[in-house]
Amino acid sequence: MGKYDVAIVGGGIAGLIASIYAAKAGKKTIVLEQQKQLGGRAITQRKNGAYFDLGGHALYKGDAVQILQELNVELAGKEPSSDAFGIWKNQLIPLPMNFMSLLTTPLFSFRGKREIGSWLVKLRKLDTSQYNQMSVRDWIEGHLKDPMVRNFFYSLLRTASYVVAPDLQAAGPVLRQLKHSMNGVLYLDKGWGALVKELRNKAEEFGVGFMTGNRVTEIETKDRRVEAVKCADGTRVYTDHVILTTAPEIAYKLVPYADQTSLQVWKDQAIPITAACLSIALRRLPKPKNQFIYGLDQAVFLSNQSRAAHLSDNGDQVVQLIKYQGTHTNVKIDEQDLEQTLDLAQPGWREKLVARQFLPRIVVTHDFMHMKRTVNPGPHVPEIKGLYVAGDWVTHGELLVDAAAASAKRAVEHLIAYPNQEGVFVGGHRVVV
Numbered sequence: 203m204g205k206y207d208v209a210i211v212g213g214g215i216a217g218l219i220a221s222i223y224a225a226k227a228g229k230k231t232i233v234l235e236q237q238k239q240l241g242g243r244a245i246t247q248r249k250n251g252a253y254f255d256l257g258g259h260a261l262y263k264g265d266a267v268q269i270l271q272e273l274n275v276e277l278a279g280k281e282p283s284s285d286a287f288g289i290w291k292n293q294l295i296p297l298p299m300n301f302m303s304l305l306t307t308p309l310f311s312f313r314g315k316r317e318i319g320s321w322l323v324k325l326r327k328l329d330t331s332q333y334n335q336m337s338v339r340d341w342i343e344g345h346l347k348d349p350m351v352r353n354f355f356y357s358l359l360r361t362a363s364y365v366v367a368p369d370l371q372a373a374g375p376v377l378r379q380l381k382h383s384m385n386g387v388l389y390l391d392k393g394w395g396a397l398v399k400e401l402r403n404k405a406e407e408f409g410v411g412f413m414t415g416n417r418v419t420e421i422e423t424k425d426r427r428v429e430a431v432k433c434a435d436g437t438r439v440y441t442d443h444v445i446l447t448t449a450p451e452i453a454y455k456l457v458p459y460a461d462q463t464s465l466q467v468w469k470d471q472a473i474p475i476t477a478a479c480l481s482i483a484l485r486r487l488p489k490p491k492n493q494f495i496y497g498l499d500q501a502v503f504l505s506n507q508s509r510a511a512h513l514s515d516n517g518d519q520v521v522q523l524i525k526y527q528g529t530h531t532n533v534k535i536d537e538q539d540l541e542q543t544l545d546l547a548q549p550g551w552r553e554k555l556v557a558r559q560f561l562p563r564i565v566v567t568h569d570f571m572h573m574k575r576t577v578n579p580g581p582h583v584p585e586i587k588g589l590y591v592a593g594d595w596v597t598h599g600e601l602l603v604d605a606a607a608a609s610a611k612r613a614v615e616h617l618i619a620y621p622n623q624e625g626v627f628v629g630g631h632r633v634v635v
């Protein structure tokens with residue numbers, strides 16, 4: 203194969219975005235993806251005419267949307283209505299998602315309503331970065347007085363991040379995500395697979411090459427400098443720059459002497475977040491009002507994404523349910539919990555069922571900002587010239603796909619700005635030389 207300026211390992215959202223930035227900057231770029239299909243965790247599968255993402259996906263109006271706009275990537279989809287219910291003691295109760303519902307909800311006392319009202323205003327202007335070193339639990343217990351308001355915020359922050367670890371999770375990034383959600387989220391027509399397709403088209407416009415169905419097995423280096431990418435079928439792609447967008451433990455395995463690089467710390471400190479996801483398509487909703495539900499005393503969430511996006515070819519309703527998983531989880535119980543949520547919200551759903559997909563334990567993000575983190579990963583691996591990382595775990599305060607997109611942009615910006623930068627570890631501190 204010819205030589206490339208940039209080789210990107212992984213064709214998910216991070217890899218695709220990185221490829222567009224690199225090619226736009228005039229770099230000869232190739233994306234290497236082990237699966238036959240591009241998209242990674244953002245693929246969409248069709249079942250009986252319904253479009254199922256790998257679990258419910260919502261695009262927050264944050265870093266990723268800004269980057270997609272900057273790259274002129276078109277997004278087809280709509281903002282869903284935010285009218286929502288909460289599950290409390292096995293009952294559905296209207297939630298205060300705006301000032302009108304705040305007045306009418308029976309869930310909160312007058313004092314609680316006043317507290318929520320004031321936070322709905324304060325949050326919009328809040329400098330959330332001041333809470334990057336504080337846990338979610340400390341933020342909630344220290345800033346909110348009413349116990350039911352605290353429950354409400356635990357549920358909102360869990361839903362915005364998928365994380366069920368209030369003592370570990372840093373409050374700043376997830377409060378920032380909550381702020382983004384106040385500007386509305388987007389459900390995408392035909393699912394996130396449509397976004398992947400748009401990104402691929404854009405990348406091809408800029409001349410990006412693709413090699414799919416071929417697993418990268420090693421990053422070859424010489425004199426601590428990237429030289430080539432080796433694939434499972436023996437193919438070698440010669441290049442000066444590699445951007446790894448795989449999970450941190452895979453990145454670690456691909457790189458020789460990774461134990462002498464920052465990849466060791468980044469892998470060791472990473473805490474992956476998983477969820478159980480039930481997606482269903484129903485001929486029609488037995489209870490059309492119950493479309494958007496937050497668990498308050500249980501870690502579940504339900505959204506009928508068809509209320510905003512085109513997700514089936516024949517008018518079926520695509521409903522996404524999520525059970526947020528902590529470290530201890532029981533897949534059988536998770537599935538039962540999700541079905542019980544459906545029994546409560548949409549009784550009789552089984553008779554209307556057209557298609558179903560259950561993912562018992564899928565990794566939503568490979569890492570997030572937490573209290574045990576000692577250093578933010580990336581953009582470059584300072585010990586090896588020409589090696590970079592991107593992906594949702596390479597977060598500098600962003601969450602989920604915002605982190606995937608922002609880290610992809612950071613990696614390419616770094617690669618262009620400092621093409622020959624190399625760093626070393628001195629006494630645990632990274633020094634750039």
Ligand SMILES: Cc1cc2nc3c(=O)[nH]c(=O)nc-3n(C[C@H](O)[C@H](O)[C@H](O)COP(=O)(O)OP(=O)(O)OC[C@H]3O[C@@H](n4cnc5c(N)ncnc54)[C@H](O)[C@@H]3O)c2cc1C
Pocket residue numbers: 211212213214215216217234235236237240241242243244256257258259260261262416417418419447448449452477479564565566567592593594595601602603604606
């Ligand atoms: C259930 C669920 C719900 C989610 N909901 C939301 C949401 O509502 N909002 C939001 O913002 N985000 C959400 N996310 C997160 C979002 O999907 C991810 O952050 C994003 O898709 C990650 O993109 P990525 O490119 O970093 O990683 P990936 O998509 O995992 O891409 C990495 C790619 O690398 C490839 N690869 C790995 N090893 C190799 C190798 N050796 N050789 C070649 N290729 C390799 C993989 O096959 C994969 O395609 C959700 C995720 C899940 C699973």
